[in-house]
Amino acid sequence: MTEPIDIPPPGQRQELSCDVAVVGGGTAGTMAAITAAEMGASVLLLDKAHVRHSGALAMGMDGVNNAVIPGKATPEDYVAEITRANEGIINQRTVYQTASRGYEMVRRLEQYGVKFAKDAHGDYDVRRVHRSGSYVLPMPEGKDIKKVLYRVLRQRSIRERVRIENRVMPVRVLTAAGRAVGVAGFNTRTGEFVTVSAGAVILATGACGRLGLPASGYLYGTYENPTNAGDGHAMAYHAGAELSGLECFQINPLIKDYNGPACAYVANPFGGYQVNHRGERFVDCDYWSGQMMAEVAREIASARGPIYLKLTHLPEETISALEGILHTTERPTRGTFHAGRGHDYRTHDVEMHISEIGLCGGHSSSGVWVDENAVTTVPGLYAAGDLACVPHNYMIGAFVFGDLAGANASEFARGPGAAGPAGPDAGPASLPEDQIGAAHELIYRPLRNPDGPPQAQVEYKLRRFVNDYVAPPKTQARLAIALETFGRMTAEIARMGARTPHELMRCAEVTFIRDCAELAARASLGRTESRWGLYHDRADHPERDDAEWFWHLNIRRGADGNPELLKRPVGTYIVPVSEFEVPVRDPGEVVLIAGPPVPGRGRLGGCRPAAAATSARPPQILELLRLAEMQPSVPQLEPYLADSDARVRRAAIAALTETAPPGAGRALAQAAGDDNGTVRHAAVAGLRELVAVLPADDEALLDSLRRRLGSPDPVVRSAVLDLLREMRAADAGPFAAALSDADHRVRLRAVSGLVSTGEARLVAGAAADRSREVRVAVADGLAALAAELTETGQANAREALERLAGDPDVLVRAAAFKAAGALGCPPPLDTLAARALRRAAVAWEVRAGAAQALAAASPAIAVRPLVAAVSDPHANVRKAAVTALAPMRAYPGAAEALHAAASDGDADVRAYARYAVDGGRG
Amino acid sequence: MVERLTRLADGRPVDLEYIRVRGDRVVLHGEVSRGASDDLLSAPLPAIEQEFIMPLVETRADVPVTIDASLCVEGCTLCVDICPLDSLAISPDSGKAYMHVDECWYCGPCAARCPTGAVTVNMPYLLR
Missing domain, CATH: 3.90.700.10 (Succinate dehydrogenase/fumarate reductase flavoprotein, catalytic domain)
Structure with missing residues (x-):
């Protein structure tokens, strides 16, 4: 990739064929490939990076933003919420797919080994961030999500059907008679030209994240992964597909x-x-x-x-x-x-x-126009993930639409409509040589001008213009300059110079960025109103104009080869939302909008012969790394697990965790007894990572784990307690025994274990623990158990909380009061809380906890101190007081206090107070 | 840094001293001394100046990813294989990894997956 190359002739190329070609191996692409393979299709997964760490999830994800979990929210609530967030311009049928299939997807991911946050009862621990409804599900160990997906891709049943080509970058979708029949691209390491003949093509190339220039001026310091340069947006456009909402930018x-x-x-x-x-x-x-x-x-x-x-x-x-x-x-x-x-x-x-501006379906709503089956307007072409226009779709939506695209594309590839090979016996269909020639020209043109302006300079200038003329606030005048500028840049881009395959990749990306910039400017110019706050802030049309603009704004390549804008009607809502009245229109009613003319594009040219690639050499850890690529069995890894060098043993554990072969759990449990601390820790980290896929009925594994409870290493002991708890593989015994462990981290895990087994008496018994962290965990644990306590359990919990409410430590007292609230705040906790809340000398954490406790107390005791707390100096105390007072607003003084709080200096307090004043009809 | 090149791309032995200025692109510095073998002497030298001299202005860049050569295992290509931006390469001279372009999302798989802890990801200078 660092060696200069010559232009290969268009005929000298690697020719691949498959039923379904998936472009991009990120979130949506890997799921699409897995589903298509499960449906029996032969799949080619192309990624210009390496699937293991490509896409928006390169290093994982800390939470899911849009999980609709039954019992916590309904699909209808979610669809209504996203309709509001996107100001009515939405195809609800697409969002409903994410809402209704998301839970099944969470379960599927969990089967693969992805871990989501759960409470002490084992329920999904969803949090509230949206204006209404709780959809945010943390993934505290989400750093491994891509590892898990990659492991699934390499399981034998999937691997036999999915061929992965890393470092291959498609630049154009090939079409014949209006259908997608393949892609053309090149190898970004060797420079080899590549064509793919396919029955269907799925684009999953992510956002156009390299559109605006970040304030730092660093080209790759973008919010989105900078490899996501709008490749799929440009490919879909040139293939004739419609894009939508390109004026609704992503800004974070x-x-x-x-x-x-x-x-x-x-x-x-x-x-x-x-x-x-x-x-x-x-x-x-x-x-x-x-x-x-x-x-x-x-x-x-x-x-x-x-x-x-x-x-x-x-x-x-x-x-x-x-x-x-x-x-x-x-x-x-x-x-x-x-x-x-x-x-x-x-x-x-x-x-x-x-942030800088970008185009992203996951965060806002711009992207390739798809229906509820991930189908674009070009037959045989599908789009999913951040690339597709499914508003606020985030990670779960990317998985859901990847799955839909995989299923529908494999069906299409089998059907009579497909232009590609129908099965393994059918030879590659003939591909359109004129389009292949144009793609070849687009890729290799910079090699003809090795001394032309380099990509970094051209890209910097292009994206600086994006900031100057396309980023909001937008005006007709600025956007017109943008179009003129991007037209001029077409000629500069044609003169750009490169020498190596790596530089060719960056140059091709610059053409994608330019295409996206022009399309975004045209769409912004077209929608002559302001909508979506900052995303489409037209300073010269500051008002929302529902009469003219309750439409989707789509863009496509017109018959003359130039972009054309069209208004598509917003479909009838399947979930009515009171704020919006959808005009009744025929779904086929499309209004074309006249736009400014388009500057010319590059043309074809000649070629020179090609060169070859480089090689590498192998020593010791290397065998292991190679083995890890081939889905090794435990016996194959055993010699390395027993190697005398700790570095080799650690690498073997990494390989074992990465590939998770049958028996991995036992081998890791064995390694958790290693003499070397770093090896032991790697082993227990591996076990934690794999806990969702470890066989909970494997007695040998469980025995081996229980033996590790006697480990001299507290990190191992606490990890084993966690594993037993998460696998639901132990009664209270081992947890109770661990309450007397010397290390507080182990005792903390013991408390969690006792909470999960419902042992209120034993949990309460730990209230005298010498560690503050453990005592806080006791309070929290009792709160979690509140709903299922027996009468004796109640008494145990009350005594423990009374003790903790008088604890010398602030955080323990705060936790104790909070837990008292969950327990119904029985006496004497109610009077203790009322007293704590009245004293300004008490730490704010304790006052906030006391207010939470009083929410459950008798109004006779609670109302007076809570009313006083509405004017507490600390915002968090005021918020807790307002929340606690809401159901007591019939009592003297409460309603007045809530009214006063509705104009509190703190926005959060205000919002809760207004909600309370409106009687929960906020 | 002055380094020595002993073989051309086509395999012929040479002895060139050069200054490494950016990754594997080199500026020739000093005399070309031919190898011992006679038949190689008779073949004309390829256009090495064209091949090796970099005509663009050299801009030094402070790159964010650094590799401790004493820890880097020769022959291992893990960091090079996984970098999403393909910004790492193996130096043909030392056999060790290095950052060949200043293109980095500071995402971190290179450091997280290195089996020997040889890779450090710093912030790109403009963000520091």
Whole structure:
């Protein structure tokens, strides 16, 4: 990839064929490939990176934003919520798929080994971030999600049907008689030209994340993975597919300069929130919407800016727990970034800023137009994930639509409509040579001008113009300059120079970015209203205009080869939403919009002969790495697990965890007894990672795990307790015994285990533990058990909480009061809480806990102190008081206090107070 | 850094001293001394100056990913295989990994998966 090459002749190429070609091996693409293979199709999965770490999930994900879990929310609620977030312009049938199939997908992922947060009862621990409904499901160990998917891809049944080609980058979808029949691209390492003949093509190339230039000026310091350059948007457009909502940009509030999520969704449940420079909250709802982004942008630009994610007020253990997530999952270099500036969550609130613009179905709603089956407007072409226009679809939506695309594409490839090979015996269909020639020209053109402007300079200039003329606030005048500029850039891009396959990849990406920039500018120019807050803020058309613009705005290549804009009617809602009245229109009613003319594009040219690639050499750990690629069995790995070098043993454990062959659990349990600490820790980390797929009925494995409870290493002992709990493979015995362990981390796991086995008496018995963390866990555990306590259990819990409410430690007292609330706040806890709430000298954490306790107490005792607490100096105490008072508003003083709180200085308190005043009809 | 090249791309032995300026692109520096073998002497040298001299202005860049050569296992290509941006390569001279372009999302699989802990991901300079 670093060696200069010559242009290969178009006829000298690698020719591949398959039933279903999947472009992009990220979230949607891997799921599409797996499902298509399960349906019997032969699948070719192409990725310009390496599937193991490609796409938006390169380093995992810390949570799911849109899980509709039965009993916690309904698909109808979710569809209504997303309809509101997208201001009515939505094809509800697509969103309903994510809502109704998401739960099944969560279960499927869990079977694969992905771990989601669960409470003590084993229920999914969903959190509330949206304006209504709880859909956020944390994945505290989500860093391994791509590892899990890659493992599934390599299971024999799937591997036999899915061929993975890493480092192959398609640049064009090939069509014949209006149908997708394959793709053309090249190998970004060797420069080899590649064509694929396929019965159906699925595009899953992610967002166009490299559109705007980040404020840092670093081309690759984008919010989205910078490999996502809009490849699929450009390919779909040139294949004749429609794209939609390209004027509804993605813009997010992020850690300034680092440009990754902070992330309010993660920090919120821990007590973090966004504030301006004066320390005031300024948004009512942390859910990322265009409206929220407009508020954020205004606040940053105001005298109250800049803005911060406030964390410094949180206690040490909360901050370290938060760091445990933020510094290991999704964007693990956050810690490196803060450390480099000498910042720490304990001493510095995190400065936030808004990101560059991008096009992303997952976060806003721009992308390739698809129906509820992931079908584009080109037969045989499917789109899924961030590339597709399914509003606010996030990770679960990417999986759901990947699955749908895989199922529908494999069916199409088998049917009579398919142009590609019908089965393994059919030879490759003949591909359109003129399109192949055009793709060849697009790829290799920069080699003809090795001294032409390099990609970095051309791309910087192009994206700087995107910031200048396309980013909001948008105006007709600026957007017109944008179009003129992008036209001029077409000629500059044609002169761009490259020497190596790697540089060719970047140059092809620049053409995708330019195409996306032009399409986004045209769509922004077309929609002459403002909608979606900052996403489409037309300064020259500041109002929303439902009469003219309650339409989807689509764009496609017209008959003359130039982009044409069209309005498509918003389909009848399947879930009515009171704020929006959908005009009744014939679904086929399409209105074409006249746009400005289009500048010319590049043309075909000549070629030169090609060159060859490089090689590598093997020593010791290398055998293991090669073996790991071939789905090794435990016996194959055993010699390495017994190697005398600890580094080899660790690498063997990594391979074992990565591939999870049958018997992996026993081998890891064995390795957890290793003499070397780092090996032991790698082994228990592997066990934790695989817990969802370990056989819970394997007695030999369980025996081996139980033996490790006698390990001298507390990390091993606590991990084993966790494993036994998660596998539901132990009664109270081992947990009760571990309550007297010398190490507090082990005792903490013991308490969790006792909570999961419902042992209230034993949990309560640990209330005198010498560690503060354990005592907090006891309080939390009793709260979790509240619903299922027997009478004796109640008494045990009450006594324990009474003791903890008088604890010398602030956080223990706060937890005790909070738990008292869950228990119905029986006497004498109610009077203790009332007393604590009245004393300003008491720490705010305790006052907030006391207010939560009083929510469950008799109004005779609770109302007076709660009314007083509505004017507490600390916002979190006021919020707790307001929430507690809501059901008591019939009592004297309560309604007045809630009215007063409705104009509180803190936005969160205000929102809760208004909700309470409206009697829950907020 | 002054280094020595002993073989051309077509396999013929040479002895060239050159300055490494950016990855594997080199600027020639010093005399070309021919190998011992006679038949190689008779063949004309390829256009090595065309091949090796970089005509563009050289810009030094502080790159975010660094590799501790003393820990990097020769022959292992794990970090090179998985980098989403394909920014890492194996140096043909040392056999060890290095960052050949300043293109980085500081995502971290290279460091997380390195079996010997040789890879460090720093912030790109513009973000630091």
